[in-house]
Amino acid sequence: MPITTLPSLPSFRVDGRRALVTGAGRGIGLAAAAALADAGAHVTLLARSHAEIEEVAAAIRARGQQADTLQLDVTRPDVVRRALAERSPFQILVNNAGTNRPASAVDVTEADFDAVMNLNVKAAFFVAREVARGMVQAGLRGSIIQMSSQMGHVGSPGRTVYCASKHAIEGMSKALAWELGPHGIRVNTLCPTFIETAMTRAVLQKKEFREFVLSKIALGRVGELEDIMGAVVFLASDAAAMVTGSALLVDGGWTAS
Numbered sequence: 001m002p003i004t005t006l007p008s009l010p011s012f013r014v015d016g017r018r019a020l021v022t023g024a025g026r027g028i029g030l031a032a033a034a035a036l037a038d039a040g041a042h043v044t045l046l047a048r049s050h051a052e053i054e055e056v057a058a059a060i061r062a063r064g065q066q067a068d069t070l071q072l073d074v075t076r077p078d079v080v081r082r083a084l085a086e087r088s089p090f091q092i093l094v095n096n097a098g099t100n101r102p103a104s105a106v107d108v109t110e111a112d113f114d115a116v117m118n119l120n121v122k123a124a125f126f127v128a129r130e131v132a133r134g135m136v137q138a139g140l141r142g143s144i145i146q147m148s149s150q151m152g153h154v155g156s157p158g159r160t161v162y163c164a165s166k167h168a169i170e171g172m173s174k175a176l177a178w179e180l181g182p183h184g185i186r187v188n189t190l191c192p193t194f195i196e197t198a199m200t201r202a203v204l205q206k207k208e209f210r211e212f213v214l215s216k217i218a219l220g221r222v223g224e225l226e227d228i229m230g231a232v233v234f235l236a237s238d239a240a241a242m243v244t245g246s247a248l249l250v251d252g253g254w255t256a257s
Contacts, residue, residue, distance in 0.1 A: 010238045015040030017142075019236065020090045022074055022127060023097035025052030027197035028147065028228055032094045033067070034060060035229035036236060041092060042066040048073050075118050077126035089134030091142040092236045095124050098147060098165075102203075105160040113161050120165035125172060128187075132180055141184030143236045146173045148189035150251040166191075170247060177245030186244035188235050193251035195223040218253025 019036045023029035024045035037043045037060045045053040050071040060067035070087075072079050074097050084090075098120045101112040128144055135142045151159055152166030170189055177187040194200055194213050204210050204222060213222060231250050234240050249255055 010241060012233055012237045012239045013040050014092065014233070014236050017041045017091040017236075018088060019043045019092035019094065020046060020070075020084075020131060021094040021096060022046045023147075024094075025049050025056060027199055028192065028195060028225065029094070029096040030056050031225035031228050032096060032145075032232045035232050036092065036094070037063070037065040037067055039233045039237065041236070042068075044068050044070050044087070044090070046070045046072065046074070047097070074123040074127055077123075080123075080126055081130055084130040084134060089138040089140055090131050091135065091140050093128065093131040093142075093144045094147065094232060094236075095127055095144065096147040097123060097127075100159070100162045102158045102162070104158060108161055116161045116165050117168075120162070121168045121172070124169060128172075128176060132176070132183075132185060135185055136180075136183050142186070143240070144173075144176065144180070144185065144187045145232060145235045146187065146189045148173070148191045148247065150191050150193050150249065150254045152189065152191055153247065153249070153255045173247075174245045181244055186235075186240065188240070188243060188245070189247045190228070190231055190235065191247050191249045191251060191255075192228055193217060193223050193254050195225060195228065197225065216254045216257070217251070218256060221252070223250065223252065 019041040021029050021033040024033045025047040033043045033045050045057050047053045053069040057067040057069050072083050074080055101116055146169050148169045149166045151163045152170045155163050173187050173189045180187055227250055231248050
């Protein structure tokens with residue numbers, strides 16, 4: 001009787017790969033950095049706050065894993081270009097730095113609009129551009145993970161500008177997937193629901209808002225940082241080798257309704 005040849009499970013490890021995580025000092029960025037380090041990557045944590053990323057990097061190194069830091073403001077493309085040009089190319093990017101200024105559309109100021117779009121869209125584009133340039137010039141295959149949101153697929157009251165920024169990330173990522181695909185560079189978005197972090201904790205403690213959020217989540221709970229970590233490693237690893245131009249929704253079913 002012939003023996004059936006079984007396919008091999010692709011590795012979820014990213015051993016030896018260089019990963020850059022923006023907004024890595026807290027919340028989702030911290031979780032992404034910890035996950036990639038645990039999966040074997042050498043992680044560079046990027047943020048404006050030097051103390052925060054140094055503390056996270058030290059915690060990663062204390063586990064016997066590899067991490068260093070890069071302090072800069074990603075809203076300055078010239079600074080990003082120079083800083084990344086001085087470093088060895090990365091094979092993984094988690095483009096996570098972002099912000100939100102919730103407000104009714106009729107109350108949104110120009111300053112609010114510019115702050116959200118400059119960080120969530122403009123900065124994200126130029127960081128991705130510089131990391132992609134490094135990969136292409138070095139002939140490296142890689143994975144760019146753009147931190148989007150369920151709000152990149154739906155609308156929500158009080159979040160007009162934020163939704164616009166995340167819908168822009170979705171379109172940007174699809175176009176980048178086509179441009180960078182011939183170089184073996186995959187581009188995908190990761191789209192969380194509300195995740196319990198220091199940034200979201202205050203608003204999620206408001207009874208009416210929390211009830212609204214839970215009413216939209218089929219699993220009946222808000223997300224935790226651990227819910228993001230496996231998704232990041234999957235998209236970064238060879239297990240997602242045929243995944244590009246896609247959105248991985250970690251939203252508890254919000255967008256399924």
